Amino acid sequence: MSRSRTALLAALALVAGASGTAFAVQPADVGPAAVPCTVDYKVQNQWNTGFTAAVTVTNHGAAKSGWTLKWSYAGNQKVTSGWNAKISQSGTGVTVTNESYNGSLATGGSAGFGFQASYSGTNAVPATFTLDGVTCNVDDGSGGGPGPGPDPVGPRVDNPYSGAKVYVNPEWSAKAAAEPGGSRIANQPTGVWLDRTAAINGVNGGMGLRDHLDEALEQKGSGELVVQLVIYNLPGRDCSALASNGELKPDEIDKYKTQYIDPIAAILADPKYASLRIVTTVEIDSLPNLVTNTGSRATATPQCDTMLANGNYVKGVGYALNKLGDVPNVYNYVDAGHHGWIGWDDNFGASANVIKQAATAEGATVNDVHGFITNTANYSALKENNFSINDTVNGTSVRQSKWVDWNRYVDELSFAQAFRNQLVSVGFNSGIGMLIDTSRNGWGGSARPAGPGPTTSVDAYVDGGRYDRRIHPGNWCNQSGAGLGERPQANPATGIDAYVWMKPPGESDGASKQIPNDEGKGFDRMCDPTYTGNPRNGNNLSGALPDAPLSGKWFSAQFQELMRNAYPPLS
Numbered sequence: 001m002s003r004s005r006t007a008l009l010a011a012l013a014l015v016a017g018a019s020g021t022a023f024a025v026q027p028a029d030v031g032p033a034a035v036p037c038t039v040d041y042k043v044q045n046q047w048n049t050g051f052t053a054a055v056t057v058t059n060h061g062a063a064k065s066g067w068t069l070k071w072s073y074a075g076n077q078k079v080t081s082g083w084n085a086k087i088s089q090s091g092t093g094v095t096v097t098n099e100s101y102n103g104s105l106a107t108g109g110s111a112g113f114g115f116q117a118s119y120s121g122t123n124a125v126p127a128t129f130t131l132d133g134v135t136c137n138v139d140d141g142s143g144g145g146p147g148p149g150p151d152p153v154g155p156r157v158d159n160p161y162s163g164a165k166v167y168v169n170p171e172w173s174a175k176a177a178a179e180p181g182g183s184r185i186a187n188q189p190t191g192v193w194l195d196r197t198a199a200i201n202g203v204n205g206g207m208g209l210r211d212h213l214d215e216a217l218e219q220k221g222s223g224e225l226v227v228q229l230v231i232y233n234l235p236g237r238d239c240s241a242l243a244s245n246g247e248l249k250p251d252e253i254d255k256y257k258t259q260y261i262d263p264i265a266a267i268l269a270d271p272k273y274a275s276l277r278i279v280t281t282v283e284i285d286s287l288p289n290l291v292t293n294t295g296s297r298a299t300a301t302p303q304c305d306t307m308l309a310n311g312n313y314v315k316g317v318g319y320a321l322n323k324l325g326d327v328p329n330v331y332n333y334v335d336a337g338h339h340g341w342i343g344w345d346d347n348f349g350a351s352a353n354v355i356k357q358a359a360t361a362e363g364a365t366v367n368d369v370h371g372f373i374t375n376t377a378n379y380s381a382l383k384e385n386n387f388s389i390n391d392t393v394n395g396t397s398v399r400q401s402k403w404v405d406w407n408r409y410v411d412e413l414s415f416a417q418a419f420r421n422q423l424v425s426v427g428f429n430s431g432i433g434m435l436i437d438t439s440r441n442g443w444g445g446s447a448r449p450a451g452p453g454p455t456t457s458v459d460a461y462v463d464g465g466r467y468d469r470r471i472h473p474g475n476w477c478n479q480s481g482a483g484l485g486e487r488p489q490a491n492p493a494t495g496i497d498a499y500v501w502m503k504p505p506g507e508s509d510g511a512s513k514q515i516p517n518d519e520g521k522g523f524d525r526m527c528d529p530t531y532t533g534n535p536r537n538g539n540n541l542s543g544a545l546p547d548a549p550l551s552g553k554w555f556s557a558q559f560q561e562l563m564r565n566a567y568p569p570l571s
Contacts, residue, residue, distance in 0.1 A: 394458070
């Protein structure tokens with residue numbers, strides 16, 4: 001039976017005052033059907049006179065159209081402000097009711113909210129919670145009252161990147177160092193891609209997962225260290241881009257579970273690796289496809305329609321989150337596309353809803369999600385300084401320019417921060433953090449504009465000032481003119497856990513022409529520099545570099561271009 005990761009009642013939350021890190025004791029195995037509801041109450045930050053907390057309530061009974069959660073404090077805690085719910089307090093009793101947008105609580109559904117409170121003395125977790133008058137988390141399934149005591153599975157910190165080094169993949173580092181000038185960045189941390197089942201044990205004599213984790217222990221020393229893994233092998237993978245198709249057919253969900261996820265989870269759960277902070281990027285370029293590339297849309301593909309109909313993207317992501325989330329030192333970050341994909345009104349909320357569906361499928365809960373990552377292996381500029389979404393030119397909004405095309409976001413940072421709020425509003429924990437892949441979105445070099453474009457027209461203004469020099473924001477393969485972006489760093493902006501290089505710079509997005517291979521990777525014309533496009537890139541040229549190898553293979557010409565156009569520049 002899968003561990004229920006929501007029940008934290010009567011668990012002791014120990015808070016390290018200096019760091020503000022919450023250590024939550026997790027529950028024993030209790031089946032969701034055994035209790036009417038479960039509550040996850042996490043103290044996130046604590047100081048001498050106050051604290052913040054994130055609460056998630058999960059309903060295991062009949063669906064609800066509105067809900068009320070209550071608890072009482074044993075101490076003198078006083079709620080001073082809250083978000084994503086209406087919170088009131090009388091004496092020691094706290095009453096929380098839903099907002100209009102999160103009142104629907106399906107069977108197995110969750111809602112999250114947060115608050116800030118004052119206190120003095122001790123700050124114990126409340127012992128009892130009730131949902132609509134029914135006590136949560138007390139039945140062990142036998143009708144005999146409270147179940148077994150908490151099952152400690154170790155602490156998770158609020159931001160795994162804080163105060164930690166990040167693993168440098170020696171295989172990537174060696175390739176980077178072998179390039180002229182590559183030693184300047186060869187010590188940077190990058191993601192380890194598990195993009196097929198064989199990668200778990202190593203391909204063609206290369207390092208497998210255990211090899212990387214063993215090396216990570218060596219790099220760790222006495223401090224903290226993050227290992228970044230990309231979980232990327234869904235059945236029918238990347239239904240809208242042939243270059244990154246995978247080995248599993250659309251209906252091979254059982255193979256995905258038993259031959260891919262289960263072996264990874266077993267390795268990560270080895271006590272030998274318990275001291276590592278393992279960050280997973282879960283299945284890039286999957287869930288948003290179910291929104292943007294299905295049905296009657298001009299961008300729809302038969303492959304994406306198949307994955308929507310069979311539900312295997314949702315099932316696969318849910319299964320991965322559940323199994324990997326059971327490992328106490330694993331931090332799951334779900335891929336959330338990028339602003340040039342889901343920043344439009346039609347895609348924004350719908351994508352958050354699909355992600356929530358996956359995060360509560362196959363035994364997963366929102367508590368199996370530590371955060372989200374945007375711009376993985378993409379090129380969207382981090383911050384456009386020369387224009388904003390609120391600008392107008394001669395009375396015409398920037399949103400009406402050909403480049404922005406009615407999108408609500410012009411860069412990745414503003415999108416990631418806004419999408420984080422949207423994800424919280426649909427039920428994810430208020431403490432979630434975002435990662436942004438900045439490996440190839442620097443757009444420096446001689447083509448980088450020094451200031452705003454001319455105000456002769458809205459298109460001239462945007463095109464003249466934008467850092468992102470792609471022909472169209474839908475272009476994604478080996479982009480000409482791209483450069484290394486911000487170097488990996490923790491806590492760079494509000495709501496952002498880290499800037500990361502999850503896509504290793506220098507590894508191809510896809511081949512420029514058909515190359516026979518045994519990896520299931522097709523030829524996508526978006527990687528062909530002569531291709532004149534499709535509806536997903538506005539029928540423009542692809543902007544791809546020539547002579548590229550298969551996705552994931554080393555592409556020296558691209559690596560050199562990324563270094564030349566790095567921003568901040570390389571010294």
